[in-house]
Amino acid sequence: MGRKRLPESADSRPTVHTVAARAGVSIASASRVLNGVGGSEETIRKVRAAAAEVGYVPNAIARSLQSQRTGLVALAVEDIGNPVYVSMMRAIEAVVAASGRQLLVHATGGQIANETALLRRLANRYVDGMILSPIRVTDDHLAALVQSPVPVVVIGQLGADAPVDNVRTDSRRGVALAVDHLVASGRRRIGFVNGPLDTVPGAARDAGFRAALAAHAVPLDERLVEVGDFQYAAGRAATERLLARARPDALVCANDLIAVGALHALLAAGHRVPEDVAVIGMDDTELAQMMFPQLSSVSLGSAERGRRAAELLLQRIADPALPPRREQVSPSLVVRASSRAAVTTPRPPTEEVPS
Amino acid sequence: MGRKRLPESADSRPTVHTVAARAGVSIASASRVLNGVGGSEETIRKVRAAAAEVGYVPNAIARSLQSQRTGLVALAVEDIGNPVYVSMMRAIEAVVAASGRQLLVHATGGQIANETALLRRLANRYVDGMILSPIRVTDDHLAALVQSPVPVVVIGQLGADAPVDNVRTDSRRGVALAVDHLVASGRRRIGFVNGPLDTVPGAARDAGFRAALAAHAVPLDERLVEVGDFQYAAGRAATERLLARARPDALVCANDLIAVGALHALLAAGHRVPEDVAVIGMDDTELAQMMFPQLSSVSLGSAERGRRAAELLLQRIADPALPPRREQVSPSLVVRASSRAAVTTPRPPTEEVPS
DNA sequence: CAGACTCCCGGAAACGTTTACAGGAAACAG
DNA sequence: CTGTTTCCTGTAAACGTTTCCGGGAGTCTG
Numbered sequence: 001m002g003r004k005r006l007p008e009s010a011d012s013r014p015t016v017h018t019v020a021a022r023a024g025v026s027i028a029s030a031s032r033v034l035n036g037v038g039g040s041e042e043t044i045r046k047v048r049a050a051a052a053e054v055g056y057v058p059n060a061i062a063r064s065l066q067s068q069r070t071g072l073v074a075l076a077v078e079d080i081g082n083p084v085y086v087s088m089m090r091a092i093e094a095v096v097a098a099s100g101r102q103l104l105v106h107a108t109g110g111q112i113a114n115e116t117a118l119l120r121r122l123a124n125r126y127v128d129g130m131i132l133s134p135i136r137v138t139d140d141h142l143a144a145l146v147q148s149p150v151p152v153v154v155i156g157q158l159g160a161d162a163p164v165d166n167v168r169t170d171s172r173r174g175v176a177l178a179v180d181h182l183v184a185s186g187r188r189r190i191g192f193v194n195g196p197l198d199t200v201p202g203a204a205r206d207a208g209f210r211a212a213l214a215a216h217a218v219p220l221d222e223r224l225v226e227v228g229d230f231q232y233a234a235g236r237a238a239t240e241r242l243l244a245r246a247r248p249d250a251l252v253c254a255n256d257l258i259a260v261g262a263l264h265a266l267l268a269a270g271h272r273v274p275e276d277v278a279v280i281g282m283d284d285t286e287l288a289q290m291m292f293p294q295l296s297s298v299s300l301g302s303a304e305r306g307r308r309a310a311e312l313l314l315q316r317i318a319d320p321a322l323p324p325r326r327e328q329v330s331p332s333l334v335v336r337a338s339s340r341a342a343v344t345t346p347r348p349p350t351e352e353v354p355s
Numbered sequence: 356m357g358r359k360r361l362p363e364s365a366d367s368r369p370t371v372h373t374v375a376a377r378a379g380v381s382i383a384s385a386s387r388v389l390n391g392v393g394g395s396e397e398t399i400r401k402v403r404a405a406a407a408e409v410g411y412v413p414n415a416i417a418r419s420l421q422s423q424r425t426g427l428v429a430l431a432v433e434d435i436g437n438p439v440y441v442s443m444m445r446a447i448e449a450v451v452a453a454s455g456r457q458l459l460v461h462a463t464g465g466q467i468a469n470e471t472a473l474l475r476r477l478a479n480r481y482v483d484g485m486i487l488s489p490i491r492v493t494d495d496h497l498a499a500l501v502q503s504p505v506p507v508v509v510i511g512q513l514g515a516d517a518p519v520d521n522v523r524t525d526s527r528r529g530v531a532l533a534v535d536h537l538v539a540s541g542r543r544r545i546g547f548v549n550g551p552l553d554t555v556p557g558a559a560r561d562a563g564f565r566a567a568l569a570a571h572a573v574p575l576d577e578r579l580v581e582v583g584d585f586q587y588a589a590g591r592a593a594t595e596r597l598l599a600r601a602r603p604d605a606l607v608c609a610n611d612l613i614a615v616g617a618l619h620a621l622l623a624a625g626h627r628v629p630e631d632v633a634v635i636g637m638d639d640t641e642l643a644q645m646m647f648p649q650l651s652s653v654s655l656g657s658a659e660r661g662r663r664a665a666e667l668l669l670q671r672i673a674d675p676a677l678p679p680r681r682e683q684v685s686p687s688l689v690v691r692a693s694s695r696a697a698v699t700t701p702r703p704p705t706e707e708v709p710s
Numbered sequence: 711c712a713g714a715c716t717c718c719c720g721g722a723a724a725c726g727t728t729t730a731c732a733g734g735a736a737a738c739a740g
Numbered sequence: 741c742t743g744t745t746t747c748c749t750g751t752a753a754a755c756g757t758t759t760c761c762g763g764g765a766g767t768c769t770g
Binding site for chain 2: 755756757758759
């Protein structure tokens with residue numbers, strides 16, 4: 001009956017001690033009842049009643065400190081406005097929820113400092129694990145990754161020897177699929193609107209584009225290549241710059257947001273899509289289907305990558321000693337209206353650039 | 356020198372005890388040095404060295420248990436694929452980050468159980484506060500809200516007497532703005548594609564639409580009203596159903612996703628926008644500008660609502676005793692190409708359904 | 711040189727849980 | 741009636757941190 005603690009001050013929230021005292025049992029018994037393990041009829045009744053009376057709600061932090069797990073998993077992406085991450089997130093969420101955990105999302109805004117800070121904070125045990133999809137990877141990044149106290153799975157390219165679970169795709173090959181299709185449809189003045197070259201995907205897609213053209217022996221006109229951000233406005237602006245100096249008959253875009261921007265720029269300038277210019281996006285997001293005409297797009301299997309990453313993560317949480325694994329999802333091309341062959345259109349090439 | 360603990364087993368992660376032992380100081384000194392408060396030259400050097408050697412990384416959970424705060428704030432929304440939440444999130448993020456905290460997002464999928472479970476879990480101290488934007492509000496919801504151990508701010512309509520911080524808009528008036536504009540442009544067969552009527556926004560917008568038509572003495576043709584989900588595919592399907600039985604000259608849509616679906620359905624059916632049918636969306640998301648033609652949309656100030664909600668939350672975290680507050684953001688109409696007056700177009704109605 | 715003051719340090723108590731362990735009562739078998 | 745088993749309970753330790761408090765050493769002041 002040693003009343004060591006009496007945290008009954010009016011304003012502080014009730015703890016298991018409060019409940020135990022009120023029910024006239026020990027905190028051990030109270031805890032057992034509240035967790036539904038053990039306890040006699042009588043004890044259960046008393047504890048339940050006491051808990052209800054004081055409005056007890058357990059402190060998850062304290063529980064986590066004891067149990068060494070939080071039941072939370074985080075996904076960190078660069079730009080939550082990019083629909084590719086939406087489908088990725090949905091796939092991850094499904095897997096994570098099935099394991100009884102909850103998924104949290106964090107947008108890093110692509111700032112490196114932000115991302116490593118996130119790793120340092122969240123990963124310091126606020127979450128049981130995390131999935132990271134960085135677009136730039138620095139040595140700091142890698143250091144933070146291997147330092148991380150909780151399991152981390154990376155979606156995207158990573159140094160070949162990085163000892164980190166990793167799900168990737170082959171975006172070089174993805175770009176090649178688009179180019180192959182365009183060449184086969186008779187397009188020859190194929191342009192490319194890319195994201196920043198100092199990002200991992202930007203660099204890979206640039207390389208892929210050049211290699212694919214070379215493979216078809218189509219000469220590359222540098223005026224047909226333009227770079228911006230991986231976003232709508234930047235894609236539109238980049239396309240406008242490109243159109244001001246060159247006349248493509250097809251545009252490959254490094255993601256769907258850019259492709260939508262390109263589409264908009266083309267239509268605003270009076271070009272017909274796909275009759276005058278074919279457009280192919282990348283990521284095959286919902287956005288591609290929402291456009292008119294619907295956008296062809298290279299699927300990089302974002303949902304699949306998310307699903308696999310989540311599975312890798314759960315496995316590693318279950319057994320942290322697993323060796324680092326690497327999985328690859330292959331790209332595929334989804335052809336829609338925006339890249340149908342130009343020859344099928346019976347319309348004469350009347351309209352010229354108005355503005 | 357009582358060596359009470361020696362958690363030096365090879366696999367477990369180093370704690371402050373490990374560092375202290377290695378540095379030959381007490382855990383108190385180690386903690387002080389690691390937090391940058393106090394410590395002599397010598398101690399600082401030794402502790403820093405020891406920490407680096409063992410790769411010490413603090414356990415945030417333990418720290419939170421002690422400090423009673425986590426530095427995390429959560430935002431829970433229904434559908435993370437809806438761009439309205441993206442702008443909301445960005446605004447919240449800015450405020451929250453400025454206070455040195457980190458924002459986490461959770462998508463509830465609109466399931467009530469999910470949402471209350473979330474409140475019960477996350478709010479049980481994993482986060483310092485949370486912003487919730489529910490589209491359905493039940494008594495369970497309200498109960499969970501007032502029970503919540505951490506501050507919660509709700510974005511959206513809530514019962515008038517709910518003792519919960521709340522930022523709302525007047526979506527009835529928002530719909531009225533759209534209708535006013537359409538009527539003023541000479542449209543008379545104004546249709547409405549809404550979301551589910553059992554949601555708070557769905558009900559409000561329905562009421563607003565009916566009231567606005569009545570105010571202009573425009574008779575309401577029930578065949579011009581259709582209901583689906585607040586999503587693209589549903590909006591498109593709903594519009595197709597509507598078009599199969601009626602011939603509107605304008606469509607008001609309950610959000611931008613629906614409006615994009617409507618636009619797509621209209622164009623696919625060979626209607627010109629805005630010449631034949633004007634379209635107005637709602638939320639004024641990025642999507643509205645990404646369409647061609649660009650969509651008129653009723654801004655409900657999502658960024659502003661997010662910003663204000665974040666501020667309310669931070670204030671309440673600082674002082675939980677504050678009385679419940681309620682703020683309102685007024686809607687405004689952003690007119691773009693999709694609802695320009697039909698008469699201004701000089702182009703003859705040549706183009707027909709391209710398929 | 712004594713006393714006051716400053717600075718740094720270590721012990722120990724928190725934060726709120728869960729759980730290993732041991733003790734005690736009741737039920738049961740011999 | 742005794743010994744074993746079963747069930748329930750309470751004590752206390754643990755999770756890893758921060759921080760209050762008292763003590764000791766050094767420095768300054770009078």
